[in-house]
Amino acid sequence: MDLALHIDGEWITDRDTLPVINPATEEVVAHLPLATPADLDRAVAAAARASHTWRGTPIADRTRILLKAADLLVSRADRVARAMTLEQGKPLAEARGEVLRVAGALRWDAEDARRAYGRIIPSAADTVLSVRHEPVGPVAAFTPWNFPAGSPMRKLAGALSAGCSIVIKASEETPGTAVEIVRCFAEAGLPAGAVNLVFGDPASVSRQLIAAPQIRMVAFTGSIPVGKLLAGQAGNRMKPCLMELGGHAPVIVCADADPVQAARKAAAAKFANAGQVCTSPSRFLVHESLWAPFLAEFTAAAERVVVGNGLATGTTMGPLANARRLEAMTELVDDAVEHGAKLVLGGERLDRPGYFFPPTVLTDVPEHARVMREEPFGPIAPIVAFTDLDDALRIANSLPYGLAAYGFTRSSKTAEKLITGFEAGILSINHCGGSVHEAPSGGVKQSGWGREGGPEGVEAYLITKRVSHLLAD
Incomplete structure (x- = not known):
């Protein structure tokens, strides 16, 4: 080089x-x-x-x-x-x-x-x-x-x-x-x-x-x-x-969404670039009626991720960019568990050379845990259930960030409620779209x-x- x-x-x-x-x-x-x-x-x-x-x-x-x-x-x-x-x-x-x-x-x-x-x-x-x-x-x-x-x-x-x-x-x-x-x-x-x-x-x-x-x-x-x-x-x-x-992009999976498709699309976006994306989905709010199937499919998708050297054939997620990110991931997981979260998958640095941290899934994460308030910028996915869409939007908009947001629903009326309700500069409905040349990207609030x-x-x-x-x- x-x-x-x-x-x-x-x-x-x-x-x-x-x-x-x-x-x-x-x-x-x-x-x-x-x-x-x-x-x-x-x-x-x-x-x-x-x-x-x-x-x-x-x-x-x-x-x-x-x-x-x-x-x-x-x-x-x-x-x-x-x-x-x-x-x-x-x-x-x-x-x-x-x-x-x-x-x-x-x-x-x-x-x-x-x-x-x-x-x-x-x-x-x-x-x-x-x-x-x-x-x-x-x-x-x-x-x-x-x-x-x-x-x-x-x-x-x-x-x-x-x-x-x-x-x-x-x-x-x-x-x-x-x-x-x-x-x-x-x-x-x-x-x-x-x-x-x-x-x-x-x-x-x-x-x-x-x-x-x-x-x-x-x-x-x-x-x-x-x-x-x-x-x-x-x-x-x-x-x-x-x-x-930066941001801390919320994902709201509404009661009428397809939980399997939503989980697959959300997981693919979450673990792209090892979660080191400003617009990465990073807070998953799932209606209680879909929480179990969403969690099962999301976890299965996370388990299929192949973590390794980016030059190796078959690798689908590389390392974190530096040692600082490893330390940050460990601190966020430990804090969440201390506040009552359940560690479903991952959570610890992989025992090998390189800055490797596996796809990590957390459930039952309280709002006051750091991972729900701070952008993880890594492969950590906190998944929580909600009962009321207005409350989910309240949680989604409760932070001083507003870069990206994602919503899943099969109802055009609910989609419009998400579109008007989310406080974000970039919004994707029924997918986790990235940046495109022909349309603007940017945030609101901080x-x-x-x-x-x-x-x-x-x-x-x-x-x-x-x-x-x-x-x-």
């Missing part, structure tokens, strides 16, 4: 390094160079210069370059996927699927930017009143480790398609995927400085980049506490933010500001300018 910083069109390797650990083996697979403060200043200056070049590039030429980058990424999908599995752990097929999806997202945004229309407004006879959309300017972006391709590409595709330059700090735990993606942009002909990729101490890097006067916008995906910190730093400088933060995906994903990086043009004689 060849790792480097990318600043002003140059690949840089001769810096102090940080080891990159394979979470399936706990072995060092690469060494990551870290940016110095001078490197960050140079990246910001490069982005500021390139901003004028890139925004002035005709939209047809911008689109051609971005589509070429997408084609390069598809042609390298196997190589990029292997790098992702080595550094993040997810099964190779899952990693390859992620690479192909983000290439599709780039294509969507590149084409959709052609439709960032303004408008002419009827006005006085001697005045042309118009509304125009322009790039916000250089962007500072920060992305996490759980989707090493998905999270960076959402920022890169939206910003570049809108005509913005960008300085992106991808995760130091999963840098190889981001490096491969940026290589595609560079080789596709993106102007030097339009994309700058840096790594370093997260707190120091974010503080310096956000404070830089040339940076006009901040985009972040990650935890709520860090999001609040970065939003505060940006707010002090009146810089707009795009924040995709789960974030703004949207990624769909037309909104490009609009986030545009400013609206009102122009009143008094015609000359």
Whole structure:
């Protein structure tokens, strides 16, 4: 895995390094160079210069370059996927699927930017009143480790398609995927400085980049506490933010749902990426009449999950990304059991090298247990029964999070009650759908500001300018 910083069109390797650990083996697979403060200043200056070049590039030429980058990424999908599995752990097929999806997202945004229309407004006879959309300017972006391709590409595709330059700090735990993606942009002909990729101490890097006067916008995906910190730093400088933060997605299985189908779909979503997904279903509220069959099928599905090295044939769930997540899983399970929950399946780290934690099922979990209040971000599923749908919605909405929610019902009337009742920015009925290129994703309450995906994903990086043009004689 060849790792480097990318600043002003140059690949840089001769810096102090940080080891990159394979979470399936706990072995060092690469060494990551870290940016110095001078490197960050140079990246910001490069982005500021390139901003004028890139925004002035005709939209047809911008689109051609971005589509070429997408084609390069598809042609390298196997190589990029292997790098992702080595550094993040997810099964190779899952990693390859992620690479192909983000290439599709780039294509969507590149084409959709052609439709960032303004408008002419009827006005006085001697005045042309118009509304125009322009790039916000250089962007500072920060992305996490759980989707090493998905999270960076959402920022890169939206910003570049809108005509913005960008300085992106991808995760130091999963840098190889981001490096491969940026290589595609560079080789596709993106102007030097339009994309700058840096790594370093997260707190120091974010503080310096956000404070830089040339940076006009901040985009972040990650935890709520860090999001609040970065939003505060940006707010002090009146810089707009795009924040995709954590959640604790409830699942309500109504009395008229098919419990077997609901359990199978919910389990498949729960254990994807070892539960390390912001939108992962993580609180299961099942009507008491369906609780027993749902639990039986969900547990059976969990038992069928094959936990192992993502490079091994047959693996369907890889390790957790780091040792911190292992400790967090153990604490949540222990707390739930101490509060009266029943451990049905899993619950302990697997006795082997690597950060492996099995699919875990808990029942009879009280509302005040930590796992019902804190996003587990791992393969833990608390399943509880309810008798009244209004009470289930109360529990679902009782937390300060509102990213995703899921409901299962065979009644259109009940479905509408779920749709209007859930407090969430992303809602799926009768399935556990993931992100799609053509529609927006984002949260409400403390789960974030703004949207990624769909037309909104490009609009986030545009400013609206009102122009009143008094015609000359």
